[in-house]
Amino acid sequence: MSGSVHNGHALLLIDVFSHFHFEDGAALASTQASAASGMAAAAAACRHEGIRVVYCNDNFGQWQDTWQDVLAYTARRGPPESAAMLKQLYPESGDIVLLKSRHSAFFNTQLASLLEALSIRQLALGGAATDVCVLSSAMDARVRGLEVAVLEDATAAASQQRHARALALMQDSLDIRVCTHDAWLSPASSSA
Template identity: 30%
Template sequence: MPYVIDRIDPSRTAMIVLDMQYDFVDEGASMQVKQASAMVGRLSDTLDFCRTAGIKVIYTAHVHRSDGSDMGLYDDLIPQIAERAALVDGSSGAEIFPALAPAEGEHVIKKHRYSAFFATDLDLILREWGIDTVVISGTTTECCCHATARDAMFHNYRVAFLADVTGTVDYLEVGQGALSADDIHRTTLAILARTTAHVMTAADFRALVAGEPSA
């Protein structure tokens, strides 16, 4: 059976906004995720709803030090990171896209791997807040959003994964066949729905917060 969340208590829920940074969202950026760029307005509205409802919002920013001391294998995986052309800690490209800027008092967790839980204090903060449910938004669906959702479930958080405020990119051929962003997004949602999270739309999420039954 699909994983189902039948209610959301705003006081015990946190929205995690993953990596909505200039280098991923800005038009023409070297690592632009067009699906992420296209959903900025919908995500902004969802964040406004969370703040009004009393749901805490916490951001992540995927960054690396310019000296490569936290790089790991990304030098081999992603050319823009290897060349220090994107996601450099302290650069303008690593900042949160302004239309989604954190409100006063909201935290930005700097992370160096896909999962927002890996080698960060995210779990510590969530537990201090008394959170038992996390909502996943941002980019990319199959990497940072997927990894964070999985780690949240491993840490015993209930996970709501927002299908229409997460997004990814086309995959070029690297030996296993090219894949479109739409195919990657849809497949990841299907996997998460079976194994990890309640996959829902932003509208579904609002309804659950309002106390309406889950579809």
């Protein structure tokens, strides 16, 4: 990232891997599978620009497993969408993967310390679900003084209504930027 106009930026992908064994899981599996191409495009664009990509995924109670084991567990236990997303979105060399046990990517994880160590001040969020884990993480990032953007083309909720409602709440009530990954990466936004 040295010398890049995007110093201090990171992409946080939240709960992109799941077994979908929860209320509204089947609906989320479908919408998340549809949004996976946007998540993959955002990650690829960030890597191309030298922007750190960080995954923070639920551990699904697999307390002694590595992140690789947890991701494999989601593909084994979930519907076909789980394996497809694992193939399409698997972390690449240089990406950082953290595990979490609650809604926010910040709650009892190393994320805050990691972002501080990497001097990250601008954070874009993608993943699922827009109205639960992405919303919780965006609020926590804002509370920590980070400049936050939620990538509307790289997030998903169990329904389009829930997705739109969460994006509107973040934008209108929390002053969180809602945009596409291309808009977030544009040179004009590097100082935003």
